[in-house]
Amino acid sequence: MKRRDFLKTATGALALGIVGPRINLIAADAPAVAAPQRWYKGNIHCHSHWSDGRDLPEVVVDAYKKRGYEFFSLTDHNILHQPELRFTGFGMNYTPSDLKFFDGETSFWKRISPSYAWPNLVEEDVKRAQQIFGEDSVKLKETKEGVYVRMQTEDELSSLFEEKGKFLLIPGFEMTAQNVHVNLLNVDKTFFIEDPSIKNLVAATYDKTLETYADADKPYLYTLNHPMWQYYNIQPSYVLERPGIRFMEVTNNNTSWQYLPEAWTPEQLWDIVNACRAKNDQPLLYATGTDDSHGVFRDDYAPFHSWTRVRADALEIDAIFDTMNKGASYISTGLEFAHIRFDGKTLEVKLDPQVDGKYRIEFVGTKKGFDETFKILEIDGSDGRPPRSVECWSKEIGKTLETVDGLEGSYTLKPDDLYVRAKGYRVDAGCCYHGTSYDRSPLSADAAWTQPYREGDSL
Ligand SMILES: [Zn+2]
Ligand SMILES: [Zn+2]
Incomplete structure (x- = not known):
């Protein structure tokens, strides 16, 4: 069965699990982050033979640990790595x-x-x-x-690889429907829902998350995965319907080459959502960067190119999620930040390049009073891509406010700025994904993105 055929018929949810008292997924708007000490490197989206990855789970975890990742989630499609005996999953039946x-x-x-x-x-x-x-x-x-x-199983992988303060495994799965994929991290049971309408499914997936984990006795994390993909585009207005969605993949190494050249990129979607949320005084949407790797031995299975760094005072799930909810993270496709600071007014960044080259920093934001209307662009199907309608929003959203050539720069919010974020990249990287271009191997460029910050936030 081809992957796409399976997605059309997917029904497989597992009901495993434990319930307990509720912890809210949605953090209130961010208070100051209290002097955390380290930027931990992690990949929170990856597959193994528990679903359709190309390697056994221990091989995948081992490869990431050896590469210096410090937190990691194996997020197989519609399945948790639990000890129940089974032979089926994600379209496979080996009974x-x-x-x-x-x-x-x-x-x-x-x-x-x-x-x-x-x-x-x-x-x-x-x-x-x-x-x-x-x-x-x-x-x-x-x-x-x-x-x-x-x-x-997850427990076996944990005893093989976890080391306190050095390497943390976060259990999770990818809820994989035809039109929407989301990751649920640190949960004990799965759910599966389907709906032919992408709009309905974005909302329903989020609502089902709240319902399913209402009694969870530990914090969990919801991320909206690869919002643009070969098979669908999630429209900004769909995300805006659920202000509780706090995390979205802005760089997904496995799908990044599949964006529609006529449509926007996840980076532009990110700005549209944040422009509207900032204007409406709602929580901002934070970016995650992941590999979504389906194998660790071949580059076309997308390993080791895109990650999230989280500034936390301990390599523990609670600390990682808490600080992510406060915006103390950044994403990378090869470039690191040596320093990020936001004092409520001014965003200061310094790049830490691992490769010699020419580097640039762009401060990106949206001004108050931006045009909030959008038009619909109809795109025909081609190359196995279904046709789709795409919302076209104003180019005033997510504009470069200032450009600095070099490794250091700062931007002070002006009275008419809704938020600001910074993006650093290597100008002479050759082939470039800087969030705005379409390319078959976009994530080979060295780039890094801070989260967006608005007046009063602190990092
Ligand atoms: Zn996916
Ligand atoms: Zn995936």
Whole structure:
């Protein structure tokens, strides 16, 4: 079955879980961040053979840990990495004819396929894990239908990789419907909903999140994933209907080349939402940067290019989420900030380039009184992309307010500014995703984006 065909028929939600007292997803508008000490690097969107990734889960986590990531979420499609015995998930059905082989067994078992086609597991994937962790590290079972491979659970991955203060795993899954994908992090149960209307589904997914985790006894995080994709565009007005949506992927390494050249980029969507929210005195929308990697050994599976840095005083889930809700994070496609400060009026940034080159900083924002009307552009389907209607908003939104060539710059909010954010990038990077261009390999450029800040915020 092709990926797209499966998405059309997806029904698979798991009901696992624990409920407890409610903790609100939506933080009130940000108070000052109290002197956190470190910028931790993380990827909060990634796949493994628990769904349609190309590697066993331990191989994926190991690769990110070895690359210096400090927090990480394996977010497989519509499934949590729980110990219940199962053979199905995300369109896959490997149920053996004789279940007695699996008496007393736990977790998800995927059968080895003779050749790779999405989302098969092949022998080569098992060998990779054995090379890293040893011949006996992978549990295999021979049946009449072939050899089955056992996936390691979240708890097992946690005991293999987690190190206090050094490496944190955050459990999660990607609620994957046809028209909307969202990540739910630090949750104990999944949900699945579908609706042919993208607009309805954006709202319903958010509402279902609030309902599903109303009794959760721990904080969780909702992120709106790849809002522009080959298969759909999420319109600004849809996001504006739910001011409680606080996080959206602005850089998603796996889908970034699939934007429609006629439409906008996630960076422009981000500004449209924030211009309207700032004007209406609602919480701002913060960016996340993720790989959405489906394999860690080949560049076309999108590993290691896009990440989120979070400034927290401890490498713990509560601390990470708390500070993310206050805007103390930035996103990167290769470039780092040495310094970000916002004192309620002035945004100061300093870049920390890892590669020699010419660098530029742009301060981006929207002025009060901007044109809030939009027109609809109808785009025909092509190259396997469904046709779609796209909202075209004013070019006054998300304008460059000031440009600085070099590694350091600052911008002081003027009375007519609604918010300001900074973007740094390497000017001579060759092929560039700076949030505004369409390119097949956009995230190879070195760029970094701060969150937006408005008068009175503090970082
Ligand atoms: Zn997705
Ligand atoms: Zn994904």
